[in-house]
Amino acid sequence: MTFPAAFLLWLMAFSCHVRLHPLRYGVSPLGPHARHIAVTGRIVAPGVAWALSAWLDGVTGVLIWFASLSIAGLCVALCLASRRR
Amino acid sequence: MRETLRTRMGWLHGWAGFVAGLLAVCIFMTGSLSVFDTEITRWMQPENQVPANAPLTDTALNAASSLIHDQQVRGASVFLTLPSVRSPTLDVLHYDGRQFVGTLFDPRTGTSIPARATMGGTFFFSFHYTLLEGITGTRIVNIIGVVLLVTIISGIVIHIRALVPDIVRVRLSAARLRGWLDAHLLVGVLVLPFTIMIIYTGVLVNAGLILPATPLTSLFTPEKVRTPPTSGMKAATVMPQPLPPLAPLLATARRDLQGRDAGFILFSPDHLSIYASDASGPFLTRDHADFSLPDGRLVGITTTSGSVAHTMQVMHGLHYARFAPLDLRWLYFVSGLCGTATIASGLVLFLMKRRSRSGHRIGFRVGESLTVSTLTGLPISILAFLWCNHLLPASMAGRDRLEIGCFLGAWILCTGHAGLQSSGLRMNGAWKTQLCLIALLGGGLPLLDILTCPRAVYGLPAIHAAIDGIGMLAAAVALYVRHRLESDGK
Known part of the structure; x- marks a missing residue:
């Protein structure tokens, strides 16, 4: 339960990160309001994932939080790479 | 000034990473397999x-x-x-x-x-931390760990400016060198927390071997011949006491060890000690309950306290991951493989950058053949080890030694093959042949398992499916890399 939740929140954070760097990742730029939401999402999503993981599983949860960071990041990167190809 | 620092760090990152990386790949790969050592044994x-x-x-x-x-x-x-x-x-x-x-x-x-x-699976575990060389091997592994930490820090200094903005950036369709560098950075940065944690805790677990608490001068003084104490001689001759029923002792130990399950029991002639299971939590302790023999009376409870002891227990617990449930164990495994991929891509990058300038030199060719024998030779020998286990007769004497012989033999052959190919400047041939062998051995693992042990596959489907699946995954990755090599060569 902890991993899917943390994974989805990290996916959200990385997606926001990508949208905040349109030139670097080749995506369309955001308007000021959407940009504000993306900045908030990039900060809040990992924080919520951390709180949830640590609250549900303690030390194990913290390890799951880091692992979900890695795997969600890899998934986003592979999606972007395949989209570009 | 900053550029000079980056340049110097680049040199350090490249050379320290390459020299330590050849062994680090072996340590990481076998360490990742050790996460499932019990399952591999089954x-x-x-x-x-x-x-x-x-x-x-x-x-x-x-x-x-x-x-x-x-x-x-x-x-x-x-x-x-x-x-x-x-x-x-x-x-x-x-x-x-x-x-x-x-x-x-x-x-x-x-x-x-x-x-x-x-x-x-204990073979991978002992290879991971001793390189089959006992205490000397453990010292080497620890030194490699320290060098890897230096390599990581220098790598962070080099890429600090683009570390966060480029965190999910990979350009596979760009030039080959750019693609490999992106892949190296992507995997390296994303698994950085795990990599630092696992290397740091690993170094700390056996830190006493390279940084002893005793004065360094004592290391160079000749070792005194130890005479066995007279009490030990007496103890050896003491007739062991009969054992009481163990079930009530286990219940008492569980109660007195704060409800933790018992992991193992050690026996002495006059008492036995029941130790808390390593799976009880992230603190890997050696807390135990002692019982006298033959009456089974509780003699005492031994627990370690203090912040230093607890810190070391957490370090051991995090590294060994014996407390980890199945899902976290898989995450350790995947992160370990990503760490292996980071080092492997670093080795390839190091060679690619120097090929045009130094490709004809003998040092370069030796380095490249060692890289081939590490990156493809080690998986081949691991797969050969598994094949050997299923093909040798179950009742054969000394079959465990033969398994190791098969592992080492396969690796030596791969190294020889890579060396021969490099002497004729045909490195692509070495990569392709060995990748083909990985595909053959890994892809054939499920078939071998079903043909030689059908009852076990039926009885424990999850374990067999997982290990056979990892074999197939290795085969798929090998075929993909081979395909990329061929398309790049055209």
């Missing part, structure tokens, strides 16, 4: 088909007790490991100088299981 002992969570009965405990007493009378030093979720058998074990061997009991009936002799 895959390699298809005769053991006891299901997980099989209930432990008094009959089984009594059967183990009587065997332990018999072996104690013969002077053997044995211990008993209790069933757990991962290893559901009751094992009476002793150390034969290389590994723990002994008799496996079915916890439900107390009958012994005629499991084949094998090094099992």
Whole structure:
């Protein structure tokens, strides 16, 4: 339960990160309001994932939080790479 | 000034990474497999088909007790490991100088299981931290760990400016060198927390071997010949006491060790000690309850306290991951493989950057053949080790030694093959042939498993599917890389 939740929140954070760097990742730029939401999402999503993981599983949860960071990041990167190809 | 620092860090990152990386790939790859060492042992002992969570009965405990007493009378030093979720058998074990061997009991009936002799998953575990070279190997592994930490820090300094913005950036369609660098950075940065944690805790676990607490001068003084104490001589001649029923002692130990399950029991002629299971939590302790023999009276509880002891227990717990449930174990495994991929891509990058300038030099060719024999030779030898386990007759004497021989033999052949190809400047040929062999051995693993141990595959489908699946995954990755090599060559 902890991993899917943390994974989805990290996916959200990385997606926001990508949208905040349109030139670097080749995506369309955001308007000021959407940009504000993306900045908030990039900060809040990992924080919520951390709180949830640590609250549900303690030390194990913290390890799951880091692992979900890695795997969600890899998934986003592979999606972007395949989209570009 | 900053550019100079980056340039110097680049040199340090490249050279330290390459020299340490050749061994680090082996350490990371076998360490990743060690996460599932018990499961690999079960895959390699298809005769053991006891299901997980099989209930432990008094009959089984009594059967183990009587065997332990018999072996104690013969002077053997044995211990008993209790069933757990991962290893559901009751094992009476002793150390034969290389590994723990002994008799496996079915916890439900107390009958012994005629499991084949094998090094099992513990082979990867001991290779991971000793490189099969004992204490010297452990020292080398620790030094490699420190060098890797230096390499990581220098890598962070080099890429600090683009570390966060480029965190999910990979350009596979760009130039080859750019693509490899992006892949190296992507995997390296994303698994950085895990990599730092696992290397740091690994170094700390055996830090005493390279940074001893005793003065360094004592290391260079000749070792005194130890004379055995007279009390030890007396102890050896003491007749072991008969063992009381173990079930009540286990219940008492569980109560007095704050409800933690018992992991194993050590036996002395006049007392026994029940140790808390390593799976009880992230603090890997050696807390235990002592009982006198033969009456089974509780003598005392030993627990370690203090912040330093607790810190070390967490460091051990995080590195060994014995407390980890199955899902976290998989995450350790995947992160370990990503760490291996980071180092492997770093090795390839190091060679690619220098090929045009130094490709004709003998040093470069030696480096490249060593890289081939590490990146493809090691997976081939691991797969050969697994194939050898299933192909050798189950009752064959010395089959565990043959398994190791097969592993080392395959690796030596791969190294020789890479060396020969590099002398003729045909490195692509070495990569392609060895990748083909990985695909053949990995892809054929499920077939071999089904043909040689159909009952075990049916009895423990999850373990067999997972290990056979990893073999197939290795085959798929090898075929993909081979395909990329061919398309780049055209």
